[in-house]
Amino acid sequence: MTALLSRLPSIPYPPEQDGWFSPVTSTLDWCEENYVVTQYSAELINTLTNLLFMYLAAKGIRSCLKHGHDTVFLVAFIGYLLVGSGSFMFHATLKYPMQLVDELSMIYTTCLMNYATFSYGKSRLYSTMLAIGLISLSVFITLYYHYLQDPTFHQNAYAILTAVVLFRAMYVMEVNIRPKFRSKERDAANPHPNSGVKILQQKEDLRDQETISTMWKMIAFGLSIFLGGFFVWHLDNEYCSKLIKWRREIGMPWGFVLEGHGWWHLMTGTGAYYYIVWGVWLRHCLNYRQDEYELVWPNFWTVPEVVRKRGVVISGHVNGSTKKEL
Template sequence: MPSWLPSIPYAASDPGGYWDPVTSTINWCEEDYYATPYAAEIVNTLTNLLFVYLAVVGIQSCRRNGHDTIFLVSFVGYLLVGTGSFLFHATLKYPMQLVDELSMIYTTCLMCYATFSYSRSRLFSVYLALFLISLAVFITLYYHYLQDPAFHQNAYAILTAVVLLRAMYVMESTLRPSLKQSEEKHRIREGKSMNERQKEVSRGYDRRDRKILGMMWSMIGCGLSTFLGGFLIWHLDNVHCQRLRGWRREVGLPWGILLEGHGWWHLMTGTGAYFYITWGIWLRHCLNGRQEEYDLVWPTLWSLPEVVRTKQVANGDLKHDGLKKQS
């Protein structure tokens, strides 16, 4: 550590704290109680405040812009994930571990329902809801029986991959002009034809949807790369824990905080999950044929996207050019 850079030495390893003893089945690479006796892993605890903040932003946006209720519920689940993780890392207690990890499963099941139930019959939606509830109960009970974090991690990864791939397929098959069932093809089958004005309107819709697809893929790229980047850092934090702990003690505080990989996992996966839910909101409006009524406001790649009602809709005028990206 350069002598000109001020730092504070770490406290003695595991001095004990308010929530002792540790009862969780897993303990992360951040050392316990080195900063305060009231939080076992202070960085892992405080980085969850991003979840809380983004959940509040998402809930307010859903209420203000009239998004579907399932996404409001998803943001409430997202809030529960952040709150549970905050309590888990602060206490390292097994009940709080369950709140943290199982809320991730439940929130992903909500997004799974939103993805697979769209435009399906009420009977299918009921059966899907019963299946997902049963799956969530099975994962809960089996995980409690095994108490093996690897089971939870694999279950969460599989659920997330299924939901993501399904949503991508629905997006492409519905919005991609070359894949969707166009009005012109429908008219040809019925022995009718479109006049020039109708063809121009149809081409305008196709141009609009191609722009929307481009922006959606940009969102997916940003969100997924952020999420996977967080996963990579999480993996390295687990594999090279002892080396990282040595480096942290060498550089001292507050610089050692930058080497807390699990904290970066919270920040990056929390951001990636927010991108995913926002993408799901916009996709749902497009599936409902309401592209003219909503805009994606996303000023820069480093800002948070939000789906908002267009000014024309707010003023009672539905005439709108489609996609709008503010700069």
């Protein structure tokens, strides 16, 4: 493959050099060679791939404001934007303060999603104590990581927090939405009961089963992309010297395809976006508002979005219409 690509027109890689932000002060220096494309960005491909984070974050923030999603998800998308912006600055400069912005914002955003997941349906006291606990955990991770300066600690902490919130959200989804697992208390809390009409109950059950099915497809797709990013990230670390050799053999721009950490950004960024959108949709379903909102996800090549259905009354007005009545 490299022999074939090396025959294509290309630009030779220059040697590593000092750049605008030299020297490197971060505890991590990834496989992309420093300042080989421009002196204004230490790792250009790793920097630019974070633009996907920023685009998806802006899309999510706009969706929350436009369609009235819960505030916690607006804050989550702002945190997601901070992750992408911090990573952009980190890879552009390879400075330790920017590394902390990148890595710790991942922890904070994941803690926020833990709060959104574990606080749902709980008392104010429980939610307050949970918030205090998660803030304390974030402060501990921040201080201990700064003391250790060991990236493995951050990676393990992030992995554990992500796994906890993911499995908890799956459990909440199943026991509250799937008809055969739904409790009598859950049905009794429905503000729009079907008054025991069997055909209406069957219609709602079918709707909820279809919702669960689509949610699992969304989870499987997003998780596959996310874990695929971890796999590419591992390969990039494990075979760095060989990848550098191949990139120099085939030259630019073809060598950019072998920047594994850049693929990590694209894949994990997409997977994380899927998770937040799933959380938005799940929250609306838990709030018995699944008839007011819908998931817009035409195919696997487009990113999903939860939008308010047209024709839904909002404060006396009809969404997407000037009509006064439905």
